[in-house]
Amino acid sequence: MICILVASTKDKLLFYLTKTYANKELVAIKNSTEFFCPCCGAEVILKIGQIKTPHFAHKSLTHCDTYSEPESPRHLQGKLLLYQFFSSKNYAVELEKYLPEICQRADLLVNRQFAIEYQCSPLSTAQLAVRTHGYLQHGIQPVWIVGIEGPLKDGIQLLKIPAWIKELLRLNPGYIILFSPEENSFYYYSNLFYVSGNQWIGKVKPLSALKQSFPFAVPKKLTEKEFETMFNLFHQTRRKFIASQSFIKNRIASPFWRACYELQIKEGTLPEAFGLPLKNAEFIPCNAVLWQLQVIEASQKEIAVKALIESKKIPISHPAALEDAEALVENYLALYERLKEHRGGNAVLMKFLFDSYCKSV
Ligand SMILES: [Zn+2]
Structure with missing residues (x-):
């Protein structure tokens, strides 16, 4: 209904x-x-x-309006609160504005310029693309907000991000805006580092609707202390991944063990330079240890980055992400060159990665 x-x-x-x-x-x-x-x-x-x-x-x-959401009290309540948010700031806001040119109904249309979409239920990639494209074609900027129950724990943590929310990252690079009607509060998922599957490490921060501005506040980059927390969590996932590999019986068929063999890495001596947390790592949806081993293996065999990706030995998130995945691999290769002899322990490695992160954001 x-x-x-x-x-x-x-x-x-x-x-x-x-x-x-x-x-x-x-x-x-x-x-x-x-x-x-x-x-x-x-x-x-x-x-x-x-x-x-x-x-x-x-x-x-x-x-x-086939792309509308099914009935949900949270959706109705959230739309109303967001409507009040924009009205209180004296924006020209239209609720459930129907745009006949594109047969779409925006949850909110702000200043005839921004379509605010408050999404509480999963949306397919195709639906998201159609709606986004429809708005952009008419010079309207879509702004997607994910509906949540809240309260969420804040701080740096492991996050599970479902595929449809991950899609939103392509529209709003680097962060996701969420809204909890129960608390009348926005939340941000920001500074996201991809781990594997639907696992990420990122920062969760609330921002009360009373303190929010429009255009919406943009999250800050991590402080060194926050980066350290992220790094330590990432390192735990790295250790878990490596430990899980020792249970593999058929090592010849395992890409991890094959790469270790080719690179002459003995069991238990994997250098720290494999499995680094990197920005934009989601373009290669595969554990960092694994794809980084394969990148170095290919590089030692003088296989070009483009050829490696085309060989599908390392996956890419989306056909359109080819260039981003290539840039990610190039970035890793440069870091690896500087870290391959690294023996300074985690603190030094963390500092080095933090400096490189600061330059990238
Ligand atoms: Zn109708």
């Missing part, structure tokens, strides 16, 4: 559920007015509950 907060009356006037109405008032309105969806024109019913935010629901199952 598709739920909305704005409906059109018979006289084509828009009725907004953005104010706080007494239940009595809503019942009177419901009994005296017919409402229609501004998007598809179908009849909608005003739903008044004790707990849920009042909203309009389509009377019958419809294919209205």
Whole structure:
């Protein structure tokens, strides 16, 4: 069922559920007015509950704005709070603005320039691309905000980021904006370092709607202390990965053991220069130890970076990420050259990586 907060009356006037109405008032309105969806024109019913935010629901199952979210109280509440956020800052904000040129309904349209999409349920990569493209074609900048329950623990930590949220990183490089209606607070996932699978290490920071600005605040880079926490967590995942490799029975078929063999690395003596946490590592969705071993193996065999990637020995996240993956490998090769003789222990390695991180952000 598709739920909305704005409906059109018979006289084509828009009725907004953005104010706080007494239940009595809503019942009177419901009994005296017919409402229609501004998007598809179908009849909608005003739903008044004790707990849920009042909203309009389509009377019958419809294919209205196929990319809309299914019913969710969090989505309705979040949209309302975000609407209030923009109104309080005196922006021209339109709730559930239907754009007939692209057949899309923006959760919020701000200054006719930004489409704020508050997304509480997973969206496919294709849907995300279509919606983003639709807005951009009309000179509208989409801004995606992920709906969460909150509160979230803040600080540097291991994060599980599902694929659809990871997609948003391509639109907002480096960070993800989240919003919890329960707390009326934004959250940021920033300074994200890819580990493997859907695992990342990053910084979580809340920002109350009362302290948020627009355009939205941009997260700061990590301090040295925060970088150290990130590095230590990353190092733990690295140790786990290496330990897991010793259980592999068929070592000849294992890319890890093959690379170790080719590089003449004996068990338990993997140099620190393999398995470094790097910015943009998500372009190679594979454990850092593994792809970095394979990069050095290829480099010693004088295989060019492009040829290595084309051989599919190391995966890339997306066909369009080819150049980014190449840049990542080149960056690693340069770091490796400076670190291959490194024997200074983790503190020195951390400092070196922090300096290189500071230059990159
Ligand atoms: Zn509709």
